[in-house]
Amino acid sequence: MSLEVDDQGYLANRDDWSQQLAEEWAGKFGLALTDQHWQVINAARAIEGESGASPGLRKISKRSAVPIKAIYKLFPDGPAKLVAKLAGIPKPKSCL
Amino acid sequence: MPEKETTKKRSLSVICSKGSFDMAYPGLILANAARMGGVDARLFFTFWGLDIVNEKKIDHLHLNLVGNPSSPVPAMIAGLPGVEALATAQMRKEMERLDIPPVREFIEMLDDAGAELYGCQMALDMFKLTKDDLVPQVQDVLTAMDFMDMSEGAQIIFI
Numbered sequence: 379m380s381l382e383v384d385d386q387g388y389l390a391n392r393d394d395w396s397q398q399l400a401e402e403w404a405g406k407f408g409l410a411l412t413d414q415h416w417q418v419i420n421a422a423r424a425i426e427g428e429s430g431a432s433p434g435l436r437k438i439s440k441r442s443a444v445p446i447k448a449i450y451k452l453f454p455d456g457p458a459k460l461v462a463k464l465a466g467i468p469k470p471k472s473c474l
Numbered sequence: 475m476p477e478k479e480t481t482k483k484r485s486l487s488v489i490c491s492k493g494s495f496d497m498a499y500p501g502l503i504l505a506n507a508a509r510m511g512g513v514d515a516r517l518f519f520t521f522w523g524l525d526i527v528n529e530k531k532i533d534h535l536h537l538n539l540v541g542n543p544s545s546p547v548p549a550m551i552a553g554l555p556g557v558e559a560l561a562t563a564q565m566r567k568e569m570e571r572l573d574i575p576p577v578r579e580f581i582e583m584l585d586d587a588g589a590e591l592y593g594c595q596m597a598l599d600m601f602k603l604t605k606d607d608l609v610p611q612v613q614d615v616l617t618a619m620d621f622m623d624m625s626e627g628a629q630i631i632f633i
Contacts, residue, residue: 435510436583446586446587450586450587456510456511456513457512458511459511459512473503
């Protein structure tokens with residue numbers, strides 16, 4: 379697949395994103411996406427679409443109504459990075 | 475293609491030694507950033523830093539204006555009664571606007587994020603406190619040597 383990604387593995391163009399791509403990448407990270415995963419991913423993607431800024435976990439948690447603790451369970455090992463990658467948006471620009 | 479996350483597990487140890495409102499945040503923010511990025515994080519609260527996790531003080535931390543050259547208030551004014559409280563209230567408001575959580579909520583967030591919080595045994599003894607005086611997110615009280623041992627291979631930040 380000739381998808382453009384940046385040097386840290388984030389999708390370069392959000393329009394190249396598809397659910398199928400997210401599923402595929404999730405597999406590479408050892409994740410099988412459930413409805414709750416999608417709730418988080420879709421929230422991140424929606425916030426970025428509206429504001430143009432890739433959100434941190436606090437915003438994603440509020441928007442998706444999935445508690446921070448649950449997000450860490452869904453996306454172990456760096457949830458902020460994983461969610462952004464799977465949502466096809468840039469690395470988060472937030473510290474929270 | 476998603477790049478593989480770093481293979482060697484990174485780990486961060488933050489030592490919080492200051493109890494002013496402004497100096498509470500850097501350690502908490504760094505530990506949170508570490509956890510969000512998949513880095514293990516532990517915090518050690520010692521000396522005045524214990525105030526950050528002291529049940530009685532956590533909601534009442536104060537800005538330090540006196541002796542602070544970055545203070546927005548002239549030094550002569552900064553020491554007057556009520557000025558620090560006023561400045562602190564101002565900053566709290568600004569942080570709320572930016573959706574930065576208050577210290578207690580931040581500590582809960584770190585706990586939810588899987589960061590480990592520890593109190594310093596010697597500092598507790600010195601201030602005549604026990605673990606029961608600390609917020610429940612503090613999982614244990616340690617000596618400096620214990621903390622060193624568990625920080626093997628970690629990057630250590632002193633604040």
